[in-house]
Amino acid sequence: MHVLRPLYVVLAIAGIILIARTFVVPEDFGIHESGYMYGWYRKANEAEWRAFKPKYQGQEYCRDCHAEQEQQVRSSRHNLIECENCHDPARGHPDDPQKLTLDRSRELCLRCHTYLPYPTSKRSEIKGIHPDQHNPGGECAGCHNPHQAPSPNRRSR
């Protein structure tokens, strides 16, 4: 009957969509451990995230070749600071890149050593300078060796 024709068209479209869906939607897409509300996803994505490459390797990685420098820093007041914070992430080093980019800038030191008078923060307890008054523009490493920051017991204050 001609009045039913539009209905057949709609049913055909719905059928095509359902068939296409089985090809487009991956098999692992569905409800997983976290349930209907929070766990409706493509399972393979978890493994894709796990395969993401870490850039920061940690000081144990640096120690293998740079034991001397590592030891020097560990016995100084800067023992809390990861090598890669200043020397940049070590992923691929020493093959590629052969040399890491070291940040020698004054701004790097000022991250911690700008004096900020904040009474309820540990920041005010760090030895700090007023950047506009203490050799403005100068490179800190010209006078201070960041690997040999005075250790706590040698500090005069």
Add this chain to the structure above:
Amino acid sequence: MKRRDFLKLALGGSAALALTHGLNEIFRPVALHASSSPVRWVFLVDTYKCIGCGFCVKACKLENEIPYDANVSRTWVERYIVTKEEGVFADTPKEARNGFTTSRVDLGQGRYQDISREKIDKAFFVPKLCNQCEKPPCVQVCPVGATYQTAEGVVLVDPKWCIGCGYCIMACPYGMRFFHPVHHVAEKCNFCYHRIAQKMKPACVLACPVGARRIGNIKDPGDAVAKTIMTQRVSVHKPEYGTHPQVYYLGLSEEVR
């Protein structure tokens, strides 16, 4: 309508409603799929220890390939200065990726203000990162299933599946999500899922020189972070939203938003 018919209808209707409600109770998909994972990642931030160096932000951006000069970041550090008479100042210049190297507070629109020591009641730094909520609203609103909670409690984004509608960015009460400037899909902190999955610390935790940022497993009673959360006075951001955030803070103040 006859009185008898009305009563029949009302009774039948109530019965139908009660039945559907009961069915919902029995067939709770969440209960059926309740996580049996031995791990539930949580985070602990100690705002007393944070010195505002911003090494965490730098490490996060480099580790997770977030364009360094774009004004977006998976994590950032806020500075709060509570003054005696002028109210509360808060800023996070460049998400604090270069730390806080000046006492001048960024007021926005290129204006700065120096606040002297005498005016300050308290001042401190607050690192922020994704709360990996137990009930994440950002996941609920995703129309395509491109963001989800793993069995370990971390909320991930599937960049291949995301259509970039931005609903999740609007839904997060903490403003943690943003569009990746290059890939144009939703992006967020995931506790460095690729690192914790292989027993490495998240990049921000590794980079923090003062131990203000720590990660732990709340399901492990021997875990140091879990112990602190269970035995110390900790708080979370915006508990009134019912999202059950899993980033716990020591020393959070009411000025922090």
